[in-house]
Amino acid sequence: MNPHKPYHHGNLRADLLQAAVRLIAEVGPTAFTLREVARRAGVSHNAPYRHFQDRDDLLGAVAGEGFRQLNEAMVTAAAQESRSQDRLKVAGTAYVAFALRRPEHFAVMFDAPAPNGEDHGHQEAGKQAFDTLLSLVRACQDEGSLPEGSSADFALLAWTMVHGIAKLATTGRLPYRSNAEILKFARFVIDQSLPRPSQGGQGDRTPR
Amino acid sequence: MNPHKPYHHGNLRADLLQAAVRLIAEVGPTAFTLREVARRAGVSHNAPYRHFQDRDDLLGAVAGEGFRQLNEAMVTAAAQESRSQDRLKVAGTAYVAFALRRPEHFAVMFDAPAPNGEDHGHQEAGKQAFDTLLSLVRACQDEGSLPEGSSADFALLAWTMVHGIAKLATTGRLPYRSNAEILKFARFVIDQSLPRPSQGGQGDRTPR
DNA sequence: GCCCAATGTGGGCAGTGTCCACATCTATAC
DNA sequence: GTATAGATGTGGACACTGCCCACATTGGGC
Numbered sequence: 075m076n077p078h079k080p081y082h083h084g085n086l087r088a089d090l091l092q093a094a095v096r097l098i099a100e101v102g103p104t105a106f107t108l109r110e111v112a113r114r115a116g117v118s119h120n121a122p123y124r125h126f127q128d129r130d131d132l133l134g135a136v137a138g139e140g141f142r143q144l145n146e147a148m149v150t151a152a153a154q155e156s157r158s159q160d161r162l163k164v165a166g167t168a169y170v171a172f173a174l175r176r177p178e179h180f181a182v183m184f185d186a187p188a189p190n191g192e193d194h195g196h197q198e199a200g201k202q203a204f205d206t207l208l209s210l211v212r213a214c215q216d217e218g219s220l221p222e223g224s225s226a227d228f229a230l231l232a233w234t235m236v237h238g239i240a241k242l243a244t245t246g247r248l249p250y251r252s253n254a255e256i257l258k259f260a261r262f263v264i265d266q267s268l269p270r271p272s273q274g275g276q277g278d279r280t281p282r
Numbered sequence: 283m284n285p286h287k288p289y290h291h292g293n294l295r296a297d298l299l300q301a302a303v304r305l306i307a308e309v310g311p312t313a314f315t316l317r318e319v320a321r322r323a324g325v326s327h328n329a330p331y332r333h334f335q336d337r338d339d340l341l342g343a344v345a346g347e348g349f350r351q352l353n354e355a356m357v358t359a360a361a362q363e364s365r366s367q368d369r370l371k372v373a374g375t376a377y378v379a380f381a382l383r384r385p386e387h388f389a390v391m392f393d394a395p396a397p398n399g400e401d402h403g404h405q406e407a408g409k410q411a412f413d414t415l416l417s418l419v420r421a422c423q424d425e426g427s428l429p430e431g432s433s434a435d436f437a438l439l440a441w442t443m444v445h446g447i448a449k450l451a452t453t454g455r456l457p458y459r460s461n462a463e464i465l466k467f468a469r470f471v472i473d474q475s476l477p478r479p480s481q482g483g484q485g486d487r488t489p490r
Numbered sequence: 491g492c493c494c495a496a497t498g499t500g501g502g503c504a505g506t507g508t509c510c511a512c513a514t515c516t517a518t519a520c
Numbered sequence: 521g522t523a524t525a526g527a528t529g530t531g532g533a534c535a536c537t538g539c540c541c542a543c544a545t546t547g548g549g550c
Contacts, residue, residue, distance in 0.1 A: 083529075104312075108507065118530050120508085125528090129507065185393050188454040200455075230456065231471050238446025246396040247408075248438065263439050267475045291498075316538065326499050328539085333497090337538065 087125040089115045094136050095179065102178045103185065108132065133182055134196045140176070140183040141199035147172045148206050158213035159220070163264050165210055166236040170260040173240035174253045180244055184237070207233060220268070235267055236260065295333040297323045302344050303387065310386045311393065316340065341390055342404045348384070348391040349407035355380045356414050366421035367428070371472050373418055374444045378468040381448035382461045388452055392445070415441060428476070443475055444468065 083089070093114040098106050108129050109119045126132040151168035152161040173180040189196055208229045214220035220228060242248050243256045250256045291297070301322040306314050316337050317327045334340040359376035360369040381388040397404055416437045422428035428436060450456050451464045458464045 234446035238442035241449050
Protein backbone atom coordinates (compact mmCIF):
# COMPACT_ATOMS: atom_id res chain seq x y z
CA MET A 75 0.00 0.00 0.00
CA ASN A 76 2.89 2.31 0.56
CA PRO A 77 3.26 4.14 -2.76
CA HIS A 78 6.91 4.93 -2.07
CA LYS A 79 8.09 1.34 -2.01
CA PRO A 80 9.44 0.37 -5.41
CA TYR A 81 8.26 -2.91 -6.83
CA HIS A 82 9.50 -3.73 -10.27
CA HIS A 83 10.45 -0.49 -11.85
CA GLY A 84 11.27 1.44 -8.73
CA ASN A 85 8.84 4.19 -7.89
CA LEU A 86 7.15 4.22 -11.24
CA ARG A 87 4.40 6.41 -9.94
CA ALA A 88 6.72 9.29 -9.17
CA ASP A 89 8.54 8.83 -12.47
CA LEU A 90 5.27 8.93 -14.37
CA LEU A 91 4.22 12.09 -12.60
CA GLN A 92 7.50 13.76 -13.37
CA ALA A 93 7.38 12.68 -16.99
CA ALA A 94 3.80 13.93 -17.23
CA VAL A 95 4.71 17.34 -15.83
CA ARG A 96 7.52 17.68 -18.33
CA LEU A 97 5.48 16.47 -21.25
CA ILE A 98 2.74 18.95 -20.47
CA ALA A 99 5.24 21.76 -20.30
CA GLU A 100 6.41 20.78 -23.77
CA VAL A 101 3.23 20.04 -25.67
CA GLY A 102 0.39 21.39 -23.57
CA PRO A 103 -2.58 19.65 -21.98
CA THR A 104 -4.37 18.88 -25.25
CA ALA A 105 -1.52 17.07 -26.99
CA PHE A 106 -0.65 15.36 -23.72
CA THR A 107 -0.79 11.61 -24.13
CA LEU A 108 -0.82 8.77 -21.67
CA ARG A 109 1.13 6.57 -24.01
CA GLU A 110 3.86 9.14 -24.50
CA VAL A 111 4.23 9.47 -20.76
CA ALA A 112 4.66 5.71 -20.52
CA ARG A 113 7.23 5.80 -23.32
CA ARG A 114 9.23 8.46 -21.54
CA ALA A 115 9.15 6.50 -18.33
CA GLY A 116 10.36 3.47 -20.26
CA VAL A 117 7.37 1.25 -19.54
CA SER A 118 4.61 -0.29 -21.59
CA HIS A 119 1.56 1.74 -22.53
CA ASN A 120 -0.43 -0.07 -19.86
CA ALA A 121 1.82 0.36 -16.86
CA PRO A 122 0.37 3.77 -15.92
CA TYR A 123 -2.98 2.12 -15.29
CA ARG A 124 -1.51 0.43 -12.21
CA HIS A 125 -0.95 3.84 -10.65
CA PHE A 126 -3.60 6.08 -12.14
CA GLN A 127 -7.19 5.28 -12.93
CA ASP A 128 -7.13 6.97 -16.31
CA ARG A 129 -5.83 9.97 -18.17
CA ASP A 130 -7.84 12.45 -16.14
CA ASP A 131 -6.56 10.91 -12.95
CA LEU A 132 -2.96 11.52 -13.99
CA LEU A 133 -3.81 15.06 -15.00
CA GLY A 134 -5.42 15.53 -11.60
CA ALA A 135 -2.23 14.43 -9.91
CA VAL A 136 -0.28 16.83 -12.10
CA ALA A 137 -2.64 19.60 -11.06
CA GLY A 138 -2.16 18.74 -7.39
CA GLU A 139 1.58 18.96 -7.79
CA GLY A 140 1.08 22.34 -9.44
CA PHE A 141 -0.99 23.63 -6.54
CA ARG A 142 1.72 22.61 -4.12
CA GLN A 143 4.34 24.49 -6.12
CA LEU A 144 2.10 27.50 -6.54
CA ASN A 145 1.49 27.62 -2.82
CA GLU A 146 5.18 27.37 -2.09
CA ALA A 147 5.90 30.22 -4.51
CA MET A 148 3.37 32.44 -2.76
CA VAL A 149 4.60 31.57 0.72
CA THR A 150 8.21 32.18 -0.24
CA ALA A 151 7.40 35.52 -1.81
CA ALA A 152 5.33 36.67 1.15
CA ALA A 153 8.07 35.75 3.58
CA GLN A 154 10.34 38.36 2.06
CA GLU A 155 8.19 41.29 3.08
CA SER A 156 7.37 42.54 6.54
CA ARG A 157 4.23 44.67 6.22
CA SER A 158 1.13 42.54 5.77
CA GLN A 159 -0.16 44.43 2.79
CA ASP A 160 3.16 44.06 1.02
CA ARG A 161 3.09 40.37 1.79
CA LEU A 162 -0.31 40.09 0.19
CA LYS A 163 0.79 42.06 -2.84
CA VAL A 164 3.91 40.06 -3.54
CA ALA A 165 2.00 36.82 -3.02
CA GLY A 166 -0.42 37.96 -5.72
CA THR A 167 2.45 38.85 -8.00
CA ALA A 168 4.00 35.45 -7.32
CA TYR A 169 0.72 33.85 -8.41
CA VAL A 170 0.91 35.59 -11.75
CA ALA A 171 4.63 34.90 -12.06
CA PHE A 172 4.02 31.20 -11.51
CA ALA A 173 1.43 31.16 -14.27
CA LEU A 174 3.87 32.91 -16.61
CA ARG A 175 6.64 30.48 -15.75
CA ARG A 176 4.52 27.36 -16.22
CA PRO A 177 1.59 28.34 -18.42
CA GLU A 178 0.68 24.80 -19.50
CA HIS A 179 0.86 23.46 -15.97
CA PHE A 180 -1.28 26.35 -14.83
CA ALA A 181 -3.82 25.49 -17.50
CA VAL A 182 -4.01 21.90 -16.31
CA MET A 183 -4.69 23.14 -12.79
CA PHE A 184 -7.51 25.46 -13.69
CA ASP A 185 -9.06 24.62 -17.03
CA ALA A 186 -10.67 21.39 -15.96
CA PRO A 187 -13.63 21.63 -13.60
CA ALA A 188 -12.76 21.09 -9.96
CA PRO A 189 -13.13 17.41 -9.10
CA ASN A 190 -15.68 16.19 -6.61
CA GLY A 191 -14.34 13.00 -5.17
CA GLU A 192 -10.92 11.98 -3.93
CA ASP A 193 -8.26 13.16 -6.32
CA HIS A 194 -4.75 12.62 -5.04
CA GLY A 195 -4.88 15.77 -2.99
CA HIS A 196 -5.82 17.89 -5.96
CA GLN A 197 -8.50 19.82 -4.13
CA GLU A 198 -6.61 19.41 -0.88
CA ALA A 199 -3.59 21.22 -2.32
CA GLY A 200 -5.81 23.82 -3.94
CA LYS A 201 -7.53 24.46 -0.65
CA GLN A 202 -4.20 24.93 1.04
CA ALA A 203 -3.12 27.52 -1.52
CA PHE A 204 -6.33 29.42 -0.88
CA ASP A 205 -5.74 29.22 2.87
CA THR A 206 -2.39 30.89 2.33
CA LEU A 207 -4.16 33.76 0.63
CA LEU A 208 -6.80 33.84 3.34
CA SER A 209 -4.33 34.21 6.18
CA LEU A 210 -2.55 37.00 4.31
CA VAL A 211 -5.84 38.83 4.00
CA ARG A 212 -6.59 38.32 7.69
CA ALA A 213 -3.20 39.76 8.60
CA CYS A 214 -3.98 42.82 6.51
CA GLN A 215 -7.26 43.26 8.32
CA ASP A 216 -5.50 42.94 11.67
CA GLU A 217 -2.96 45.46 10.52
CA GLY A 218 -5.77 47.78 9.44
CA SER A 219 -4.65 47.95 5.83
CA LEU A 220 -7.77 46.18 4.67
CA PRO A 221 -11.31 46.93 5.87
CA GLU A 222 -13.04 44.63 8.29
CA GLY A 223 -15.63 42.28 6.87
CA SER A 224 -15.68 38.79 5.52
CA SER A 225 -12.08 37.73 5.09
CA ALA A 226 -13.18 35.00 2.74
CA ASP A 227 -14.83 37.49 0.41
CA PHE A 228 -11.75 39.67 0.24
CA ALA A 229 -9.56 36.64 -0.33
CA LEU A 230 -11.83 35.57 -3.16
CA LEU A 231 -11.66 39.07 -4.57
CA ALA A 232 -7.88 38.98 -4.52
CA TRP A 233 -7.91 35.54 -6.05
CA THR A 234 -10.20 36.43 -8.94
CA MET A 235 -8.03 39.44 -9.61
CA VAL A 236 -4.71 37.67 -9.97
CA HIS A 237 -6.36 34.72 -11.64
CA GLY A 238 -7.90 36.90 -14.30
CA ILE A 239 -4.54 38.46 -15.04
CA ALA A 240 -2.80 35.11 -15.10
CA LYS A 241 -5.32 33.48 -17.39
CA LEU A 242 -5.51 36.31 -19.89
CA ALA A 243 -1.74 36.70 -19.88
CA THR A 244 -0.97 33.02 -20.41
CA THR A 245 -3.42 32.80 -23.29
CA GLY A 246 -1.83 35.80 -24.96
CA ARG A 247 -4.74 38.19 -24.55
CA LEU A 248 -2.93 41.04 -22.89
CA PRO A 249 -1.25 43.59 -25.15
CA TYR A 250 2.10 43.19 -23.45
CA ARG A 251 5.02 41.43 -25.02
CA SER A 252 7.36 40.68 -22.14
CA ASN A 253 6.72 39.01 -18.82
CA ALA A 254 8.16 42.07 -17.10
CA GLU A 255 5.43 44.23 -18.61
CA ILE A 256 2.79 41.75 -17.55
CA LEU A 257 4.07 41.68 -13.98
CA LYS A 258 4.11 45.47 -13.97
CA PHE A 259 0.49 45.43 -15.06
CA ALA A 260 -0.27 42.91 -12.31
CA ARG A 261 1.20 45.25 -9.73
CA PHE A 262 -0.85 48.08 -11.18
CA VAL A 263 -4.04 46.09 -10.86
CA ILE A 264 -3.22 44.98 -7.34
CA ASP A 265 -2.32 48.50 -6.22
CA GLN A 266 -5.38 49.92 -7.86
CA SER A 267 -7.70 47.52 -6.13
CA LEU A 268 -6.23 47.49 -2.66
CA PRO A 269 -6.90 50.58 -0.57
CA ARG A 270 -3.59 52.29 -0.07
CA PRO A 271 -2.28 52.54 3.51
CA SER A 272 -1.21 56.20 3.23
CA GLN A 273 -3.69 58.52 1.57
CA GLY A 274 -1.04 60.40 -0.38
CA GLY A 275 -1.12 57.92 -3.20
CA GLN A 276 1.84 58.71 -5.41
CA GLY A 277 2.57 55.18 -6.54
CA ASP A 278 2.63 54.28 -10.19
CA ARG A 279 -0.89 54.72 -11.42
CA THR A 280 -0.59 53.10 -14.78
CA PRO A 281 1.88 50.54 -15.99
CA ARG A 282 4.44 50.86 -18.74
CA MET B 283 -16.39 32.24 -53.06
CA ASN B 284 -19.51 33.44 -51.35
CA PRO B 285 -19.85 31.18 -48.31
CA HIS B 286 -23.57 31.79 -48.07
CA LYS B 287 -24.44 30.14 -51.33
CA PRO B 288 -25.51 26.56 -50.78
CA TYR B 289 -23.99 23.96 -53.05
CA HIS B 290 -24.94 20.41 -52.34
CA HIS B 291 -26.10 20.27 -48.81
CA GLY B 292 -27.31 23.80 -48.47
CA ASN B 293 -25.20 25.96 -46.23
CA LEU B 294 -23.31 23.11 -44.67
CA ARG B 295 -20.86 25.48 -43.10
CA ALA B 296 -23.49 27.18 -40.98
CA ASP B 297 -25.03 23.84 -40.05
CA LEU B 298 -21.68 22.51 -38.97
CA LEU B 299 -21.03 25.56 -36.84
CA GLN B 300 -24.39 25.27 -35.17
CA ALA B 301 -23.92 21.55 -34.54
CA ALA B 302 -20.47 22.24 -33.13
CA VAL B 303 -21.78 24.87 -30.73
CA ARG B 304 -24.43 22.48 -29.48
CA LEU B 305 -22.08 19.55 -29.19
CA ILE B 306 -19.64 21.59 -27.15
CA ALA B 307 -22.40 22.70 -24.84
CA GLU B 308 -23.21 19.03 -24.27
CA VAL B 309 -19.86 17.34 -23.94
CA GLY B 310 -17.32 20.11 -23.49
CA PRO B 311 -14.32 21.07 -25.58
CA THR B 312 -12.26 17.99 -24.76
CA ALA B 313 -14.78 15.37 -25.78
CA PHE B 314 -15.71 17.47 -28.79
CA THR B 315 -15.21 15.52 -31.99
CA LEU B 316 -15.13 16.51 -35.63
CA ARG B 317 -16.69 13.24 -36.66
CA GLU B 318 -19.58 13.64 -34.27
CA VAL B 319 -20.24 17.12 -35.62
CA ALA B 320 -20.35 15.67 -39.12
CA ARG B 321 -22.72 12.93 -37.94
CA ARG B 322 -25.09 15.49 -36.44
CA ALA B 323 -25.04 17.52 -39.61
CA GLY B 324 -25.85 14.37 -41.55
CA VAL B 325 -22.73 14.35 -43.69
CA SER B 326 -19.70 12.13 -44.02
CA HIS B 327 -16.79 12.46 -41.64
CA ASN B 328 -14.82 14.25 -44.32
CA ALA B 329 -17.28 16.91 -45.36
CA PRO B 330 -16.21 19.37 -42.64
CA TYR B 331 -12.77 19.56 -44.22
CA ARG B 332 -14.30 21.42 -47.16
CA HIS B 333 -15.26 24.25 -44.83
CA PHE B 334 -12.73 24.16 -42.02
CA GLN B 335 -9.04 23.47 -42.20
CA ASP B 336 -9.03 21.18 -39.21
CA ARG B 337 -10.46 20.66 -35.78
CA ASP B 338 -8.83 23.74 -34.32
CA ASP B 339 -10.17 25.83 -37.15
CA LEU B 340 -13.72 24.79 -36.36
CA LEU B 341 -13.15 25.49 -32.68
CA GLY B 342 -11.82 28.89 -33.66
CA ALA B 343 -15.00 29.62 -35.56
CA VAL B 344 -17.02 28.50 -32.55
CA ALA B 345 -14.99 30.86 -30.40
CA GLY B 346 -15.62 33.72 -32.81
CA GLU B 347 -19.33 33.09 -32.64
CA GLY B 348 -19.05 33.13 -28.85
CA PHE B 349 -17.30 36.48 -28.87
CA ARG B 350 -20.03 37.94 -31.00
CA GLN B 351 -22.70 36.71 -28.61
CA LEU B 352 -20.72 37.87 -25.60
CA ASN B 353 -20.35 41.30 -27.10
CA GLU B 354 -24.04 41.48 -27.82
CA ALA B 355 -24.89 40.50 -24.26
CA MET B 356 -22.69 43.28 -22.89
CA VAL B 357 -24.04 45.89 -25.28
CA THR B 358 -27.62 44.94 -24.53
CA ALA B 359 -27.04 45.06 -20.79
CA ALA B 360 -25.26 48.41 -20.94
CA ALA B 361 -28.06 49.92 -22.99
CA GLN B 362 -30.47 49.48 -20.12
CA GLU B 363 -28.67 51.88 -17.82
CA SER B 364 -28.18 55.58 -18.18
CA ARG B 365 -25.26 56.54 -15.96
CA SER B 366 -21.94 55.51 -17.48
CA GLN B 367 -20.65 53.78 -14.41
CA ASP B 368 -23.82 51.73 -14.15
CA ARG B 369 -23.44 50.82 -17.79
CA LEU B 370 -19.92 49.59 -17.14
CA LYS B 371 -21.03 47.62 -14.12
CA VAL B 372 -23.90 45.82 -15.78
CA ALA B 373 -21.72 45.06 -18.78
CA GLY B 374 -19.28 43.39 -16.43
CA THR B 375 -22.06 41.45 -14.81
CA ALA B 376 -23.31 40.42 -18.24
CA TYR B 377 -19.85 39.09 -19.00
CA VAL B 378 -19.99 36.82 -15.97
CA ALA B 379 -23.59 35.88 -16.69
CA PHE B 380 -22.67 34.82 -20.21
CA ALA B 381 -19.92 32.57 -18.87
CA LEU B 382 -22.35 31.01 -16.41
CA ARG B 383 -24.92 30.47 -19.15
CA ARG B 384 -22.49 28.87 -21.61
CA PRO B 385 -19.55 27.62 -19.58
CA GLU B 386 -18.22 25.22 -22.22
CA HIS B 387 -18.50 27.77 -24.98
CA PHE B 388 -16.73 30.27 -22.77
CA ALA B 389 -13.95 27.74 -22.22
CA VAL B 390 -13.49 27.28 -25.96
CA MET B 391 -13.19 31.02 -26.35
CA PHE B 392 -10.52 31.51 -23.72
CA ASP B 393 -8.69 28.30 -22.90
CA ALA B 394 -6.84 28.02 -26.18
CA PRO B 395 -4.09 30.52 -26.81
CA ALA B 396 -5.12 33.47 -28.97
CA PRO B 397 -4.48 32.69 -32.62
CA ASN B 398 -1.98 34.62 -34.67
CA GLY B 399 -3.13 34.40 -38.26
CA GLU B 400 -6.49 34.78 -39.87
CA ASP B 401 -9.08 32.87 -37.94
CA HIS B 402 -12.61 33.45 -39.17
CA GLY B 403 -12.88 36.67 -37.24
CA HIS B 404 -11.97 35.01 -33.99
CA GLN B 405 -9.60 37.75 -32.91
CA GLU B 406 -11.66 40.27 -34.82
CA ALA B 407 -14.73 39.47 -32.72
CA GLY B 408 -12.65 39.37 -29.55
CA LYS B 409 -11.22 42.77 -30.32
CA GLN B 410 -14.70 44.16 -30.85
CA ALA B 411 -15.83 42.88 -27.46
CA PHE B 412 -12.87 44.58 -25.87
CA ASP B 413 -13.66 47.79 -27.71
CA THR B 414 -17.11 47.71 -26.19
CA LEU B 415 -15.51 47.60 -22.77
CA LEU B 416 -13.07 50.33 -23.73
CA SER B 417 -15.75 52.78 -24.81
CA LEU B 418 -17.67 52.17 -21.60
CA VAL B 419 -14.54 53.00 -19.62
CA ARG B 420 -13.99 56.16 -21.65
CA ALA B 421 -17.53 57.25 -20.98
CA CYS B 422 -16.92 56.79 -17.26
CA GLN B 423 -13.82 58.93 -17.48
CA ASP B 424 -15.74 61.62 -19.36
CA GLU B 425 -18.44 61.44 -16.73
CA GLY B 426 -15.79 61.77 -14.03
CA SER B 427 -16.71 58.52 -12.33
CA LEU B 428 -13.35 56.99 -13.22
CA PRO B 429 -10.00 58.73 -12.88
CA GLU B 430 -8.21 60.07 -15.92
CA GLY B 431 -5.32 58.04 -17.23
CA SER B 432 -4.86 55.32 -19.74
CA SER B 433 -8.30 54.09 -20.73
CA ALA B 434 -6.79 50.89 -22.07
CA ASP B 435 -5.25 50.06 -18.73
CA PHE B 436 -8.51 50.56 -16.88
CA ALA B 437 -10.36 48.52 -19.45
CA LEU B 438 -7.83 45.75 -19.04
CA LEU B 439 -8.25 46.00 -15.30
CA ALA B 440 -12.00 45.63 -15.62
CA TRP B 441 -11.56 42.77 -18.02
CA THR B 442 -9.20 40.77 -15.83
CA MET B 443 -11.58 41.28 -12.96
CA VAL B 444 -14.69 39.86 -14.57
CA HIS B 445 -12.67 37.25 -16.39
CA GLY B 446 -11.20 35.96 -13.15
CA ILE B 447 -14.65 35.65 -11.64
CA ALA B 448 -16.04 33.97 -14.72
CA LYS B 449 -13.23 31.46 -15.03
CA LEU B 450 -13.17 30.49 -11.37
CA ALA B 451 -16.95 30.29 -11.26
CA THR B 452 -17.33 28.14 -14.36
CA THR B 453 -14.70 25.69 -13.15
CA GLY B 454 -16.46 25.34 -9.82
CA ARG B 455 -13.82 27.04 -7.70
CA LEU B 456 -16.01 29.60 -5.99
CA PRO B 457 -17.78 28.52 -2.81
CA TYR B 458 -21.18 29.53 -4.11
CA ARG B 459 -23.83 27.10 -5.15
CA SER B 460 -26.25 29.11 -7.24
CA ASN B 461 -25.65 31.42 -10.16
CA ALA B 462 -27.48 34.14 -8.26
CA GLU B 463 -24.88 33.99 -5.50
CA ILE B 464 -22.08 34.12 -8.03
CA LEU B 465 -23.57 37.16 -9.74
CA LYS B 466 -23.97 38.81 -6.37
CA PHE B 467 -20.30 38.18 -5.70
CA ALA B 468 -19.47 39.60 -9.12
CA ARG B 469 -21.31 42.79 -8.24
CA PHE B 470 -19.46 42.94 -4.94
CA VAL B 471 -16.11 42.65 -6.69
CA ILE B 472 -17.03 45.25 -9.28
CA ASP B 473 -18.33 47.70 -6.69
CA GLN B 474 -15.31 47.14 -4.50
CA SER B 475 -12.88 47.86 -7.29
CA LEU B 476 -14.55 50.81 -8.93
CA PRO B 477 -14.27 54.09 -7.05
CA ARG B 478 -17.75 55.03 -5.95
CA PRO B 479 -19.27 58.19 -7.43
CA SER B 480 -20.64 59.47 -4.11
CA GLN B 481 -18.28 59.24 -1.14
CA GLY B 482 -20.98 58.09 1.25
CA GLY B 483 -20.56 54.47 0.26
CA GLN B 484 -23.45 52.63 1.77
CA GLY B 485 -23.75 49.90 -0.86
CA ASP B 486 -23.56 46.26 0.02
CA ARG B 487 -20.01 45.64 1.11
CA THR B 488 -20.00 41.87 1.15
CA PRO B 489 -22.13 39.45 -0.79
CA ARG B 490 -24.51 36.81 0.58
C1' DG C 491 -25.11 21.96 -73.33
C1' DC C 492 -20.20 21.28 -71.48
C1' DC C 493 -16.73 21.64 -68.47
C1' DC C 494 -14.33 22.76 -64.34
C1' DA C 495 -14.06 23.74 -59.84
C1' DA C 496 -16.47 23.37 -55.61
C1' DT C 497 -18.42 20.12 -52.70
C1' DG C 498 -19.38 15.53 -50.64
C1' DT C 499 -17.97 10.29 -50.09
C1' DG C 500 -15.58 6.02 -48.79
C1' DG C 501 -11.37 3.90 -47.57
C1' DG C 502 -7.20 3.94 -45.21
C1' DC C 503 -3.42 5.05 -41.82
C1' DA C 504 -1.27 6.07 -37.64
C1' DG C 505 -2.22 7.12 -33.13
C1' DT C 506 -5.10 7.20 -28.86
C1' DG C 507 -7.58 5.54 -24.31
C1' DT C 508 -9.00 1.63 -22.20
C1' DC C 509 -10.09 -3.36 -21.45
C1' DC C 510 -8.47 -8.18 -21.05
C1' DA C 511 -5.58 -12.16 -20.28
C1' DC C 512 -1.18 -13.29 -19.14
C1' DA C 513 3.68 -12.86 -17.22
C1' DT C 514 6.68 -11.52 -13.53
C1' DC C 515 8.12 -10.15 -9.29
C1' DT C 516 8.29 -9.36 -4.10
C1' DA C 517 6.65 -9.61 0.61
C1' DT C 518 5.28 -12.53 3.67
C1' DA C 519 3.44 -16.88 5.96
C1' DC C 520 4.78 -21.13 6.93
C1' DG D 521 13.98 -21.42 2.70
C1' DT D 522 10.40 -21.94 -0.06
C1' DA D 523 5.49 -21.62 -1.65
C1' DT D 524 1.97 -18.49 -2.57
C1' DA D 525 -0.89 -14.55 -3.19
C1' DG D 526 -1.32 -10.13 -4.54
C1' DA D 527 0.91 -6.21 -6.59
C1' DT D 528 3.02 -4.73 -10.72
C1' DG D 529 4.28 -4.74 -15.70
C1' DT D 530 3.34 -6.63 -20.72
C1' DG D 531 1.30 -7.57 -25.24
C1' DG D 532 -2.76 -7.75 -27.87
C1' DA D 533 -7.11 -6.02 -29.08
C1' DC D 534 -11.07 -2.86 -29.96
C1' DA D 535 -13.40 1.18 -30.99
C1' DC D 536 -12.54 5.61 -31.89
C1' DT D 537 -10.16 9.80 -33.53
C1' DG D 538 -7.93 13.42 -36.92
C1' DC D 539 -6.45 13.71 -41.25
C1' DC D 540 -4.90 12.24 -46.02
C1' DC D 541 -6.02 10.26 -50.58
C1' DA D 542 -8.59 9.09 -54.71
C1' DC D 543 -12.98 9.25 -56.48
C1' DA D 544 -18.05 10.69 -57.24
C1' DT D 545 -21.38 14.26 -57.78
C1' DT D 546 -23.06 18.64 -58.64
C1' DG D 547 -24.10 23.21 -60.37
C1' DG D 548 -22.87 27.77 -62.43
C1' DG D 549 -20.32 30.27 -66.16
C1' DC D 550 -18.72 29.74 -70.98
